Amino acid sequence: MVKEELEKLIKESIQSLLKERRFQEFKIPVIEVGYPREELYGDYTTNIAFKIGQILQKEPGQIAKDLEVKISNLKTNLIKRTEVKNGFINFFLSPHFFLKEIDIILKEKKKYGSSRIGKRKTVLIDYSSPNIAKPFGIGHLRSTIIGQAIYNIYKFLGFKCIGDNHLGDWGTQYGKLFYAIQKWGNKKKIEKEPIKELNKLYVKFHQEAEKNPQLEEKGRKWFKKLEEGNKQVKRIWQKCVSWSLKEFEKIYQLLGIKIDYCLGESFYQKMLKGVIKEAMKKKIAVKSQGAIIIKYPQEALPPSMLLKSDGATTYLARDLATIKYRLKRWKPSLIIYEVGVEQSLHLKQLFQAVELLGWLNPAPEPSVRYGAGKTKFCHIGHGLYRSKQGKFSTRKGQTIFLEEVLEEAIKRAEEIIEKSGTSRGLSKKEKEEISKMVGIGAIKYNDLSQYYSKDIIFDWEKILNIKGNSGPYLQYTFVRTQSVLKKSNLRRLDLHHFNGRDFKKEELDILRTIYKFPEAVKEAAEKFSPNLICNLAFDLAQKYNLFYEKLPILKAPTESKKQFRLVLTASCSQVLENCLALLGISVPPKM
DSSP: OHHHHHHHHHHHHHHHHHHTTSSOOOOOOOOOEEOOSSGGGOSEEEOHHHHHHHHHTOOHHHHHHHHHHHHHHSOOSSEEEEEEETTEEEEEEOHHHHHHHHHHHHHHGGGTTOOSTTTTOEEEEEOOOOBTTSOOBGGGHHHHHHHHHHHHHHHHTTOEEEEEOOOBOOSHHHHHHHHHHHHHOOHHHHHHSHHHHHHHHHHHHHHHHHHOTTHHHHHHHHHHHHHTTOHHHHHHHHHHHHHHHHHHHHHHHHHTOOOSBOOOGGGGGGGHHHHHHHHHHTTSEEEETTEEEEOOGGGOSOOEEEEOTTSOBOHHHHHHHHHHHHHHHHOOSEEEEEEEGGGHHHHHHHHHHHHHHTOSOOOOOTTOOTTSSSOEEEEEEEOOEEETTEEOOTTTTOOOBHHHHHHHHHHHHHHHHHHHTTTTTOOHHHHHHHHHHHHHHHHHHHHHTSOTTSOEEOOHHHHTOOSSSSHHHHHHHHHHHHHHHHHHTOSOOOSTTOOSSOOOHHHHHHHHHHTTHHHHHHHHHHHTOTHHHHHHHHHHHHHHHHHHHHSOSTTOSSHHHHHHHHHHHHHHHHHHHHHHHHHTOOOOSOO
16 A cells, blocks of 8 residues: 555654654654645645654754655655645655556456455444334435445455344334234235235334324233244244345345345344343343343443343343354454444443453454454444435334335436437347446445435435436446447557656546555545545546546557557546445446
8 A cells, every 4th residue: 555655654764864863762653644635735645744843842844854855865666756845745656656556457457456454354244134024215225235335345355244134023113013913904915015014004003002002012012922932923923024034135136235144133032031141140230120221330321221121122132142142153353333323322332231241352452453352343323314304204104115216216217328329229128237237326326425424315316316426427437438448459458668758637637546446445444434435436437537538549649648548448447347346336338
C-alpha cells in the first residue's frame, strides 16, 4: 500500500534528522498520510510537521521544509516530487509508479486489490435476519445487502468469512400470531397466500389488542405453549417456518444473495437453560420479582432480562446462547452484527454480558487489528428506511414488500432500456437478464452508496433513479470499456512501447484515481463502509467517461498512444468490475 510506504519514508527522514542532532530526542508521533482536499496539492499529504512542532514548540513550517529536503534525497521510484504548503508536506507520485500499478492490474485482474491481511482469522457476519411469518419488507434490505457487501470485502482481504442468517422464528410475537390464526384465520386463504395472510392476521391482532389489551396476555400464553412443546402449536409454527423459508429464498435469488448458514433463534432453544444457569452460578444474573435479570456494574447499562416472570425466555437469553455456540464452533476473531441502529442498547447489553460471563480469551496486544486473540464484537447500526410520515410498522400494516420493489425496479429498467434503443439486437431472454441486472443494481447501489448509519426516505423516484451516481451508470461505463476493447481486436495489451512522459490531463486523472482501489477496500473493511468503494467507483467512472469523450482511443495519433489508452481502458474496466463484485452488483454483457 502506498500510504504505508510513504509512512516509512517519513519515519526514515525524521530519524535522519534526529541523528544530525538538530532536534532533541523525542518519541516519533503517529504518522498519518491522507489524500489532500484538492488534487492540485498532490496525491498524498501529511501533517506530521504540526505534531512534531507541538512536541518541540517549534514552527511547523520549518520542520516541514527540513523533512521535505530529507525525503527528496531518499532513493525511491515512488515519488516524482514533494512540496511544502502551509506546514503540510505534499507528495506527487511518479509516472513509474503509475505505470507499474497499471501493469499489476492487468496481471492480477479479478484479484487486484485483494490481500492476505486476514490470513488465519475468521470473521462472522450476522446479517439479513428476517422474521418468519412476515413479508420480506424493505426494512430488511439494508441488513441483507450491507451485510453481504461487508462479507465480500472481508473475504477479498483473505479472511475466512462465516455468514449467519439469524432468523427471528421464536418469541412472544408468534404467540400472538398463533392466537390470531385460531381466532380469525381462514385455512384456504392462508394456504393460497401464506405470508400475506399471516401478516394480515398479525396486524389484526394488534388492532384488536388496542381495543382489548387482555389479548396481549393470551398471546404470551400461546408462546408459552410453544416453549413447552405443545404439539398443536408446534405444527402451526413449523408450517409458518416452511412457508417463510420459501418466500425468503425467492428474495435472495432475486438479490443474488447466498448466506452460509440459516440458524433461527429456535435452534438455540435447548441451550437456554444452561446459559441461564451459568449466569446465575457466576452471579451475573439475579432473581427480581419472579424474573431473572442481569444487572451491570456501576449501572453503566439498564438491567436486562434473561427470563420473564411467566417462565418465557427473552431475546437476550437466545442471543447469549447464539454467541456461545458461535465462539465454540467457529472461534471467530471478529463478530459483526449488521442490525438496525434501534438495536444499539440491546447489543451493548449483550456484548457486556458476554464479557461478564468470561467467555472470551485474554485481550490481545493493542496494536493488533481485526481482533487477534480476544474476539471483538462490532455493531454496524444501519439507519432505517422511512416513509415520509415516519418509521414503517408491520403492526400497523405499513410494510412495503421487498419483492414488489425489486420487480418494479426490473420493470422500470426494462422500459428505460427499450426507450434508449439499446435493446435492438437483444433476444427476449437477454433483455430480461439485463433488465434484472440493471434494476437490482440500481436498488443495491442506491443503498450502498450512502453511509450505513444514515436513514433513507423511501422514494420510488429516487430509489429507482438510474442516472448520475447510480449502479446503472457504473454498469454502463463498464459495458463501454468492454465495447472499446472488443473493437480494438487486440489480443495482448502491454506498456512496453509507452515512455510515460507525455500524459494528457484526462489520462493522468485516471492514473491518479485507479491505484487507490486497494486502499479503498482496506478502509472500507476497517470502517465497515461499502460506500467508500462506491465513491471510488463513481469517481473513476466519471473520469473514464471524460477521457473517452475528449481523447481518441482506437484512432489515437500513434500506435504507442493507442496501446496506452487501451491499457487504461482495460484497467478501468477491471477495477470497475472488482468494485461492483464487492458490492454484489452484476455486470451486464451489453447495455
